[in-house]
Amino acid sequence: MLSIKNLHAKIEDKEILRGIDLKVKPGEVHAIMGPNGSGKSTLASVLAGNEMFEVSEGEVQFNGKDILEMAPEDRAREGLFLSFQYPVEIPGVSMVNFLRTSINELRKYREEKPLSASEFLKLMREKKNLVDIDSDLTNRSVNEGFSGGEKKKNEIFQMAMLEPKLSILDETDSGLDIDALRVVANGVNKLKRPDNATVLITHYQRLLEYIVPDYVHVLYHGRIVKTGGKELAHELEANGYDWIKKEFGDK
Amino acid sequence: MATEQDKILEEVTKGEYKYGFYTDIEMDMLPKGLSEEVIKEISKRKGEPEFMLEYRLEAYRNWLKMETPDWAHLNIPEIDFQDIIYYAAPKSKPKLDSMDDVDPELKATFDKLGIPLEEQKQLAGVAVDAVMDSVSVKTTFRETLAEKGIIFCSISDAIKEYPDLVKKHLGSVVPPNDNYFAALNSAVFSDGSFVYIPKGVRSPVELSTYFRINAMNTGQFERTLIVAEDDSYVSYLEGCTAPQRDENQLHAAIVEIVAMERAEVKYSTVQNWYPGDKDGKGGIYNFVTKRGLCKGDYSKISWTQVETGSAITWKYPSCVLMGDHSSGEFYSVALTNNHQQADTGTKMIHLGKNTKSLVVSKGISAGKSQNSYRGLVKVSKRAENARNFSQCDSLLMGDKCGAHTFPYLEINNNSAKVEHEATTSKIGEDQIFYCNQRGIDTESAVGLIVNGYVKEVINQLPMEFAVEAQKLLEISLEGSVG
Numbered sequence: 001m002l003s004i005k006n007l008h009a010k011i012e013d014k015e016i017l018r019g020i021d022l023k024v025k026p027g028e029v030h031a032i033m034g035p036n037g038s039g040k041s042t043l044a045s046v047l048a049g050n051e052m053f054e055v056s057e058g059e060v061q062f063n064g065k066d067i068l069e070m071a072p073e074d075r076a077r078e079g080l081f082l083s084f085q086y087p088v089e090i091p092g093v094s095m096v097n098f099l100r101t102s103i104n105e106l107r108k109y110r111e112e113k114p115l116s117a118s119e120f121l122k123l124m125r126e127k128k129n130l131v132d133i134d135s136d137l138t139n140r141s142v143n144e145g146f147s148g149g150e151k152k153k154n155e156i157f158q159m160a161m162l163e164p165k166l167s168i169l170d171e172t173d174s175g176l177d178i179d180a181l182r183v184v185a186n187g188v189n190k191l192k193r194p195d196n197a198t199v200l201i202t203h204y205q206r207l208l209e210y211i212v213p214d215y216v217h218v219l220y221h222g223r224i225v226k227t228g229g230k231e232l233a234h235e236l237e238a239n240g241y242d243w244i245k246k247e248f249g250d251k
Numbered sequence: 252m253a254t255e256q257d258k259i260l261e262e263v264t265k266g267e268y269k270y271g272f273y274t275d276i277e278m279d280m281l282p283k284g285l286s287e288e289v290i291k292e293i294s295k296r297k298g299e300p301e302f303m304l305e306y307r308l309e310a311y312r313n314w315l316k317m318e319t320p321d322w323a324h325l326n327i328p329e330i331d332f333q334d335i336i337y338y339a340a341p342k343s344k345p346k347l348d349s350m351d352d353v354d355p356e357l358k359a360t361f362d363k364l365g366i367p368l369e370e371q372k373q374l375a376g377v378a379v380d381a382v383m384d385s386v387s388v389k390t391t392f393r394e395t396l397a398e399k400g401i402i403f404c405s406i407s408d409a410i411k412e413y414p415d416l417v418k419k420h421l422g423s424v425v426p427p428n429d430n431y432f433a434a435l436n437s438a439v440f441s442d443g444s445f446v447y448i449p450k451g452v453r454s455p456v457e458l459s460t461y462f463r464i465n466a467m468n469t470g471q472f473e474r475t476l477i478v479a480e481d482d483s484y485v486s487y488l489e490g491c492t493a494p495q496r497d498e499n500q501l502h503a504a505i506v507e508i509v510a511m512e513r514a515e516v517k518y519s520t521v522q523n524w525y526p527g528d529k530d531g532k533g534g535i536y537n538f539v540t541k542r543g544l545c546k547g548d549y550s551k552i553s554w555t556q557v558e559t560g561s562a563i564t565w566k567y568p569s570c571v572l573m574g575d576h577s578s579g580e581f582y583s584v585a586l587t588n589n590h591q592q593a594d595t596g597t598k599m600i601h602l603g604k605n606t607k608s609l610v611v612s613k614g615i616s617a618g619k620s621q622n623s624y625r626g627l628v629k630v631s632k633r634a635e636n637a638r639n640f641s642q643c644d645s646l647l648m649g650d651k652c653g654a655h656t657f658p659y660l661e662i663n664n665n666s667a668k669v670e671h672e673a674t675t676s677k678i679g680e681d682q683i684f685y686c687n688q689r690g691i692d693t694e695s696a697v698g699l700i701v702n703g704y705v706k707e708v709i710n711q712l713p714m715e716f717a718v719e720a721q722k723l724l725e726i727s728l729e730g731s732v733g
Contacts, residue, residue: 048684048688049687049688050684051684052680071687071692072684072687072688073686073687073688073690073691073692073693075688076687076688076689076690077690081688082688084685084688087685088679088681088682088684088685090682090685090686090699090700090703091703091704092700092702092703092704092705092706092707093699093700093702093703094703097699097703098686098689098699099689101691101695101699102686102689102690102691105689105690105691105692105695106690109690141703158689162689162690
């Protein structure tokens with residue numbers, strides 16, 4: 001589904017990603033862990049097409065298509081979803097209007113008819129129950145005045161609505177209390193299907209108690225330095241990142 | 252980073268005017284220039300009573316002594332008033348009793364603009380008085396309205412048919428010597444609309460007028476007068492688009508509203524005169540004086556405007572709150588792009604006791620435009636317990652445009668409570684990227700964000716107008732999409 005080969009990316013003249021290789025197959029959950037500044041969020045941004053970053057080398061195939069040449073909206077329409085670390089507020093734009101525009105853009109791309117207002121509201125009710133989100137949130141403007149936890153729940157709700165093939169969750173667990181964390185994790189687990197995949201980007205192991213990954217990758221200095229099963233996450237939790245830094249630190 | 256954003260915004264904001272076409276209709280016009288003789292000729296051709304001619308001449312003599320105002324944050328090129336045609340009427344059959352009498356070309360123009368003059372309008376619940384250049388061409392529903400005693404006709408007809416009403420109210424809110432452009436309008440106004448709502452009558456339909464500048468080099472001097480008697484209600488819509496033209500055209504209109512006891516008048520405008528091209532060439536100069544007088548106790552006047560057009564906009568729809576407990580509202584969206592300049596806002600003059608006013612102004616600046624809000628809140632000595640709340644927001648797109656806020660307060664009574672809030676924001680690259688990541692392209696994202704930003708104002712517009720206004724905002728900002 002996703003195949004990243006030797007991906008290099010920089011911001012201004014600073015190289016952040018220095019040769020990432022990663023393969024994600026349908027049905028899999030991957031966790032990408034690493035200390036602050038290792039390039040985790042940059043990887044998420046680059047995959048989503050944020051033009052702040054310049055890709056200097058490498059290739060990324062998604063569903064067999066080269067997505068590095070695609071506009072961010074086309075990547076989204078192909079089924080790539082990014083749950084933002086810091087979801088943006090858009091005052092005055094209602095969640096309903098925003099999501100309906102979004103869904104219908106995705107449908108248009110797949111040459112499907114747009115959802116009518118009633119179909120849309122029905123779908124929204126269904127998904128609201130699925131991810132256990134307060135009705136109140138969807139009646140407000142996009143993320144406006146939401147608490148940190150509400151913003152993250154709202155990202156998962158959008159993910160439920162848009163049914164992406166590949167979801168990248170960028171630090172979705174940061175700043176969440178245990179209840180919100182559980183809601184988010186439950187949402188992700190319920191949305192898991194054999195034909196979609198999830199990439200969790202996280203600093204802590206905590207989220208992985210609720211969402212069990214098939215693979216754990218450690219990102220350090222812009223490279224994946226270690227890959228393992230879920231036990232790798234436990235190791236990181238117990239020993240911290242220092243041993244990684246020691247072993248793979250730049251000379 | 253910044254350059255990337257600029258590039259995106261530049262692309263979305265370089266759209267050109269979509270309504271630039273020109274109708275070829277034979278015109279009956281006076282030669283260029285302004286003098287007492289020209290004014291006498293206008294009055295004569297319009298078959299006006301003596302009092303109108305005197306009114307015009309007095310205004311003209313006042314105007315000669317006045318000077319172009321220069322206090323606005325605008326760069327106004329010198330206007331040669333002798334190079335303007337002050338009267339132009341489409342040559343058509345003298346009397347128009349039904350749709351069949353309307354010039355087919357004129358009808359086609361209105362169709363192109365999406366103005367349904369046809370009877371379908373009746374179903375939509377809108378009566379239309381279409382003004383093309385100077386002479387009113389067609390009035391629908393006059394009879395339906397007449398049953399309720401409502402008068403809705405061209406100001407020219409009103410001057411002839413209801414001279415007493417006109418004489419009583421014309422200039423009572425905006426006197427002929429009020430300001431430079433008001434004096435000019437009072438001297439040479441060609442046509443416009445007259446609305447009279449009798450005591451206790453609520454207008455069953457929204458009244459609307461579409462204006463359109465169409466003759467080369469023709470100054471357009473509209474005059475509108477709305478009188479709402481005790482306990483009456485009317486909602487009036489004005490909307491306009493003008494054809495693309497290279498030479499600058501002057502537009503100096505006056506709208507006067509009088510609201511008696513417990514009367515309520517809502518006046519909504521969507522303004523889309525030709526703004527000039529991308530390089531700032533051409534475009535309409537729009538100098539408008541709009542003022543409402545809340546004469547009776549508990550009366551209410553509400554202005555809503557969506558301004559997207561004109562090269563220069565100079566416009567301050569105001570409320571004079573004379574009656575006790577009267578209230579005034581001003582909701583405004585002013586969008587400027589490319590080289591447009593707008594200096595717009597309102598004046599809320601509190602004279603009566605317990606008067607209230609509300610101002611919600613949303614400016615959007617893109618391209619190299621300059622957008623200013625200028626507002627005055629004045630509370631007179633005897634206006635006990637006056638209340639005002641003003642909210643002025645500016646949205647910037649790119650870094651070559653400017654947004655300015657000039658609030659003025661003159662408070663002469665200690666019991667007054669006046670609040671002013673102002674914000675300035677930019678459409679963020681992060682907001683656009685967020686939308687992109689949800690499959691929404693940049694142009695639609697800008698439209699979505701802008702429409703969200705102006706929602707408070709758009710919600711004040713009647714339904715069909717709100718949709719039109721939203722489209723207009725998107726069109727005014729979009730780049731290549733046809």
